[in-house]
Amino acid sequence: MNGYNALAARIGTYPSLAVFRRFLILHSRDLLCMQAEIVNLEQKLLPAIEVDREVKDPLRNAFEYDIAALKGPHTTKRAGLQWSLTMELRAKLKEYGRSCEAQLRFAALCRLAPADKNALATLQELLQKPFGSGLSFLKPHESGIWDEEYINDMASLAGQNIDRDGLSKLIEKLVRSVYHPWMGHKVHDPLSVAEEAWACEGDLGPVIYYPDNYVTAAADALSTILASVLPACCALGLFFIRSPLTRMVAIVACTVAFSVVLTLVARPRRVESFCAASAFVAVLVVFGGSGTSNDSTPSPSP
Template structure:
């Protein structure tokens, strides 16, 4: 395989490498052109409607009150002109609405992860890997790093996951991982596996923090110190919740309130 089919094979096998241009300027320009066309069509339609309303011909004058008369107008004397314009507006509206909705979905796609983009660039550049040199006008699309999106949404915005994926995984690869190749000259790290590790760490911390707080409070005799520790553990819990989960602010507040009750119970038990 060479060229585009080799790139497509890589992106199909490793979805995180499916990085393409979103053509923001062209998409918006197309929407603006469609908008301008619709504005002109609307102006023409309103003028024709007003003219037909004032017409001395009973058939034309009834168009604004009788859809059947409008849609079944015969082509004699141009009496079907308004209906043709309505159909043209309908088709153009469909095209415009589809363009807006598609762009709204495309614009929500995340930018590529810097490591994924770097890996794609390296794969294309290195002779032992992709060794691809495109020669067309698109040859610098990934090198310029402008207006790019990742076709596959990120598996999680969890901060622990991002640290493991973006910082610790490259360090591991530089130290040990590069020697464990699953394909010739290629090492692949699964996002789902990294996410499971991040979830496991979150579960362990969530289990240990309340128990640790209760044990510490049990061993403290001074009430003022206990109250300070309750506040400290509560703040620590809310910080960990924000850092290790994707929860909304209201969910963080709710969980923190429940945790403070647990810490208070541990304090009273002591």
């Protein structure tokens, strides 16, 4: 890829690739510097107020309640110190008031979804020029924007990977590490842009991106299968266990397995997980108890 235009075309065509730096450190530093400036001015203003209050000068004593006297004009620079500091502080406070928008913007940046590693890996492939060289078209300082060391400072603007369950993360990892090398690169088409004006010059290479809906569809299908197979397998296993003690141990093991799978396929709240596990173990206990009763019923004598 040869430039920002081509990169913007890919991100616009595939919004899930919209991974950007938040520059949280710089935003924090700017707010901290502004805050420190105000505090330092305050520490200069307070002693000036105290001196004007206690000095044996009726005019400067009047600064406490006479704004006209405070504003001046003043005969000496020292006499006008309190007002000059007030005006300087006013400007900083006005600037800090405008920075409330920056504070809200900083809070919004912190709430953005973390960077999607799948999209980040695709972006890193797109930046290579030529494809496979490992070299980026970006200038030296810009080429490190999407480096792995800054992943905690990146955000996915699409926000589709926030609160993703463990199963989806596992499937996404398997897609890139197993499915893509063996089959995916043969089956799926590489990234493309409809408008030729935005297309890059030269060979982009077979960069293939698997959108989130692929992973979501696979996770939904697997979750549906597990939802029906897991309880049935547990019940079937209990059917063949004759010992009541062994059967209870099996119920405990099945309940633990159910809780683990539930955590993987969804992100339930603790109370929801507890209720689901309690209902599951209740069903197994009833089934196990009925099986035990049937086993203990004496067969009719001929």
